[in-house]
Amino acid sequence: MNGALNRFRFLSIVVLFGLAAQLTFAQSQGWFRAGTGLGDVNKPRLAISDFAARSDSAKPHASLFTQVVRDDLQFSGILELASPSFYPPQAPSVPAELKPAVWIDPPTNANFLGFGNLSESTAEVAIEAWLYDVRNPSSQAVVGKIYRGAPTDAQVRKFAHQFADEIISKLSGGLPGVASTQIAFVSSRGGPKEIWVMNYDGSNQRPLTSLKSISLTPRWSPDASRIAFTCFAPSAGVTSAQICMFSMDTGKLVSFARYRGTNITPAWSPDGAQIVFSSSMQGSPELYVTDASGNRAKRLTFANGANMSPTWNPKTGQTIAFVSDRGGTPQLYMMNADGTSTTKLDLPDKGYVIDPAWAPNGQLMAFSWRRPNDNYDIYVMDAATQQLVELTRDQGRNERPSWAPDGRHIVFESTRSGTRQIWTMLADGSQPHQLTNAGHNESPNWSSK
Amino acid sequence: MKLASRSLYRPGLMAMLVAVFVFAAGCGPKKVEQKPTPQMPAPAAARPTVTLQASPSSINPGESSTLSWNSTDATQLSIAPEVGPVTAQGSTKVTPAASITYTITASGPGGNASASASVTVNTPAPTPAPTEPSIDALFLKEVRDAYFDLDKADIRPDAHVALAKTAEFLKNYPQVKVTIEGHCDERGSTEYNLGLGDRRAAAVKQYLVSLGVSGDRMSTVSYGKEKPFCMESTEACWQQNRRGHFVKAN
Numbered sequence: 001m002n003g004a005l006n007r008f009r010f011l012s013i014v015v016l017f018g019l020a021a022q023l024t025f026a027q028s029q030g031w032f033r034a035g036t037g038l039g040d041v042n043k044p045r046l047a048i049s050d051f052a053a054r055s056d057s058a059k060p061h062a063s064l065f066t067q068v069v070r071d072d073l074q075f076s077g078i079l080e081l082a083s084p085s086f087y088p089p090q091a092p093s094v095p096a097e098l099k100p101a102v103w104i105d106p107p108t109n110a111n112f113l114g115f116g117n118l119s120e121s122t123a124e125v126a127i128e129a130w131l132y133d134v135r136n137p138s139s140q141a142v143v144g145k146i147y148r149g150a151p152t153d154a155q156v157r158k159f160a161h162q163f164a165d166e167i168i169s170k171l172s173g174g175l176p177g178v179a180s181t182q183i184a185f186v187s188s189r190g191g192p193k194e195i196w197v198m199n200y201d202g203s204n205q206r207p208l209t210s211l212k213s214i215s216l217t218p219r220w221s222p223d224a225s226r227i228a229f230t231c232f233a234p235s236a237g238v239t240s241a242q243i244c245m246f247s248m249d250t251g252k253l254v255s256f257a258r259y260r261g262t263n264i265t266p267a268w269s270p271d272g273a274q275i276v277f278s279s280s281m282q283g284s285p286e287l288y289v290t291d292a293s294g295n296r297a298k299r300l301t302f303a304n305g306a307n308m309s310p311t312w313n314p315k316t317g318q319t320i321a322f323v324s325d326r327g328g329t330p331q332l333y334m335m336n337a338d339g340t341s342t343t344k345l346d347l348p349d350k351g352y353v354i355d356p357a358w359a360p361n362g363q364l365m366a367f368s369w370r371r372p373n374d375n376y377d378i379y380v381m382d383a384a385t386q387q388l389v390e391l392t393r394d395q396g397r398n399e400r401p402s403w404a405p406d407g408r409h410i411v412f413e414s415t416r417s418g419t420r421q422i423w424t425m426l427a428d429g430s431q432p433h434q435l436t437n438a439g440h441n442e443s444p445n446w447s448s449k
Numbered sequence: 450m451k452l453a454s455r456s457l458y459r460p461g462l463m464a465m466l467v468a469v470f471v472f473a474a475g476c477g478p479k480k481v482e483q484k485p486t487p488q489m490p491a492p493a494a495a496r497p498t499v500t501l502q503a504s505p506s507s508i509n510p511g512e513s514s515t516l517s518w519n520s521t522d523a524t525q526l527s528i529a530p531e532v533g534p535v536t537a538q539g540s541t542k543v544t545p546a547a548s549i550t551y552t553i554t555a556s557g558p559g560g561n562a563s564a565s566a567s568v569t570v571n572t573p574a575p576t577p578a579p580t581e582p583s584i585d586a587l588f589l590k591e592v593r594d595a596y597f598d599l600d601k602a603d604i605r606p607d608a609h610v611a612l613a614k615t616a617e618f619l620k621n622y623p624q625v626k627v628t629i630e631g632h633c634d635e636r637g638s639t640e641y642n643l644g645l646g647d648r649r650a651a652a653v654k655q656y657l658v659s660l661g662v663s664g665d666r667m668s669t670v671s672y673g674k675e676k677p678f679c680m681e682s683t684e685a686c687w688q689q690n691r692r693g694h695f696v697k698a699n
Binding site for chain 1: 600628636637638639640641643644645646647648651668669670671672675698
């Protein structure tokens with residue numbers, strides 16, 4: 001592990017006027033721009049014209065498709081979407097109808113135009129969708145796709161997400177889009193805390209578990225086929241915290257070994273073959289690694305205190321960051337994945353440092369920090385240099401960040417709206433967007449695909 | 450300081466069993482069907498009288514009681530339930546399985562009369578019960594929770610006193626098993642509090658073991674901040690929530 005961890009260089013960030021000031025700061029940081037892909041001043045400017053409905057019955061889905069594509073692109077953070085109210089009146093439905101000049105001109109000022117058409121029968125919806133470089137009209141389509149499937153809202157949304165991801169991938173040089181990803185979270189809207197899942201944009205919120213006890217800290221497997229979480233499972237009349245495993249394929253729990261004591265906060269190895277979690281099976285809560293069924297437990301930490309919330313470097317697989325109160329209060333530590341070379345992150349003023357989450361690139365780490373006499377806020381750190389950026393400020397309690405697979409978005413929980421809800425933001429703190437409203441919702445985890 | 454309703458979290462403790470005993474005495478026995486009384490004037494006929502006694506009036510299950518009766522001016526007499534038509538006076542033994550009221554009906558030219566007598570069948574005392582609820586009550590009265598400082602799992606001086614009291618109870622009632630729940634205030638994260646609550650519950654258990662209570666009788670569970678006793682963001686409330694809480698497990 002990097003021995004420089006103890007030497008912490010703190011970039012004092014005085015953010016008095018909210019997110020705009022933070023954004024400006026974040027954009028000035030080369031390490032941050034390189035790590036997140038954000039802050040590029042030359043973002044391509046896109047217009048997505050209204051997709052043409054080939055019949056009256058196709059109108060609702062044509063407008064749904066158009067809206068979802070626009071939302072996805074707006075959310076991506078890597079491009080600029082021209083406001084639809086400035087678009088020219090005539091939208092092309094096929095390439096032959098495209099008049100590039102009117103889209104290049106102010107106020108649209110587009111570099112690229114997405115357009116197409118949608119036809120629908122009772123049995124099928126068919127969508128033709130293109131993206132053209134309007135400043136280079138003689139070239140081939142940047143994207144050209146035909147989607148066919150069941151004429152349902154869910155299917156039309158799915159096609160829109162696929163088209164948006166295709167555009168993002170093409171314009172960013174291959175970065176994954178997140179439009180087809182999902183977010184697992186904990187909701188108590190129905191009473192007990194259960195594991196729920198929703199699309200990345202907050203649509204299609206639905207419960208996975210119905211354990212009627214307390215379910216916490218969901219973590220997607222790298223292939224998104226399973227969710228490991230903390231459950232309170234009674235066995236022989238004794239209730240204790242255990243690791244539970246939910247299969248997205250079967251829609252049911254699959255077995256995971258039970259251990260004595262309190263077993264919490266599972267996290268996956270990048271290859272999905274191992275789970276690291278906190279267990280008091282031998283006394284105080286220490287970190288253990290097991291296979292994906294919970295067997296062959298191997299102890300990693302030997303500290304006097306509580307150790308929990310591990311996160312396994314998804315890129316290298318070499319490092320595990322975690323929280324320990326061995327020094328008196330919960331602080332962030334890092335160690336090699338075999339438990340050796342533990343180092344502590346030394347922040348200049350104390351407080352609680354919790355919820356570490358590695359970015360997909362394995363270089364940046366998000367965490368929550370409750371500075372003395374302050375609330376919890378979300379920070380991003382370069383793990384090699386320990387440079388910091390504060391992403392939230394003076395907006396309630398902000399905790400439990402989790403990265404999108406594009407490395408540009410973070411989902412987190414916040415009390416800024418009055419109740420505890422799930423929010424997303426760009427990794428520089430801009431574009432906060434509330435995903436949940438019903439009841440209390442917490443502990444989001446973004447699927448990696 | 451507003452305490453969270455305990456019933457939210459411990460329905461077992463709060464559940465009250467209210468048994469309503471409906472005594473059959475006044476409403477049980479079927480009336481014997483009476484012949485309509487002729488509406489004719491019957492100047493000479495006297496109105497019948499009748500008495501009924503049960504001796505003894507209270508019996509144990511399986512024992513008998515004797516019903517005796519006397520009547521005047523009656524042409525027909527009947528005892529219900531079970532006994533049926535009887536003579537103008539007499540006695541009979543009955544062995545009811547449960548408490549019962551007998552009614553004798555007398556009818557004659559002068560009209561009708563009736564009398565009743567009850568036999569109580571003593572129910573056996575509910576078998577093992579009386580000790581069980583009293584231990585539960587004593588548990589609630591004698592067993593003391595241990596409170597903790599922020600971020601700490603050390604047993605404080607006031608907790609030494611509380612746990613000594615708890616240990617005394619557990620030694621006096623060696624059949625009692627307990628679950629020690631570790632609880633925390635809301636300031637730390639969910640995950641950290643689950644770990645801290647585990648340490649608190651373990652510290653309480655270890656201290657009781659040091660006082661001579663067998664570890665086999667005590668299980669621990671950490672609820673972190675998931676089951677708070679108090680819901681406000683005040684120090685007084687946070688202190689309520691930083692505790693090792695005892696729940697009777699059998």
